[in-house]
Amino acid sequence: MVTYPRKIWVVRHAEREDNINRGWRKLEGSEGLASDNSMLSARGKQQARECAQRFKNHDIAHVFASPYDRTVETASTIVAGKNLKVKAEPGLCEALYLCEKPPGFWSNEQLAEKFPLVDLDYVPVYSKYTLPKEGYGDDACVPRVKSTLSQIFSRFEGNLLLVGHGASIGAVHEVLMEDFKYVGQATVSEFEETAPDCFRHKYSSDASHLSDRRNLRPW
Template sequence: MKMTSSVVYIARHGERIDHVDKSWKQQADSPHDPFLTEVGLRQANSLGQHLSDKRLSHIFCSPFLRTVQTANEVSKVTGLPIKIEPGLSEWLHREWFSRSPKLLPIDTLKAKFPSIDTTHTPVVFPDYPETRDRVIARSAQTATLLASKYTGNILLVAHGMTCEFTARGLTRSGPVPYIAYCSLQTCVLADDGQTYHVHGPNEPDVSFIPEEIRPYVKTGVYQ
């Protein structure tokens, strides 16, 4: 499949509330769909500022609230609409989700985030529950379809594991180092027009996030 996107940026969402407040889930109406903390919003804004001169053409994000909030901060800076893409969703693992997660409907999201483009037709819908092999295939398929359908430089906002599998699907590479909050991977189209290579160091970049809110980067890689 021939790709048309010159550069694919892949970013994880910012810091999520349930990773800071361990009691949040017990009282939450939507425990499977946590929102960003204030730090997470600031991290997302830093991501937007960093991408402001990268000539983005499109912003895609998972339908989970934390990824939409992250994409919205980028949208504020770039002026680009947000396209909701279920194929970028969190890994729908039985151990993480006792049932298919209940997420905010697109109309509700649109009311909260007016920059959402409701005319976008998703390219992939995940099925619950997902095995590891299935989420790897789903992430790769989503990235490949978006990169072949849309031109210019595009941003994909996803989750830790799906960022990993999305990057691997595009670059056909092995595991990459830990993906921290709002860290960024830059995948540049190779000369063959069909695959991408990671631009710069293999480690996802967090250098653009101010030190006081820069996420802790663990050692090791996803397997």
């Protein structure tokens, strides 16, 4: 049984290599990655470590991440040492009009080979093959994110951490506070669930933990 109140933290993945390097697919470590699945940049890895410091003393019961490399690596870095597994959830992935068809993320088994903290026992709300059809535009993912959140919130107790993308995090804000809101990379938003389906917005896109707050791409 879920007890209230509880915290819901939402983090956008850290900076991706293709944000700064159009030739990223020629780099070591990009082998097998689809065009929509860039890895983190060196700056992004540092941002993820700074996110980990922010959450060092926070009580997190479960962490969910979109199954892309950049989101899973961000989530894995944050919870390393916390005795937590990262639940890879396609329902939190980017707006589908920005993705390959089907989206180019790995299977859970492949993800776990790269990121050992991936939870192989987690049964996701969606798979890459059952994601619903969506229209053009970032807000087209709102119904899918709403369905994903509803199941996550009812199935899992305690404080939750969600790691997603610009569009999917905007959709989280739409679902929880009726205001689609873009946030910067590696920033933190916080909500408090005070009762079933009752949420209090605490803050959005906080970057106070980051040493370099330039160009966080809040769109």
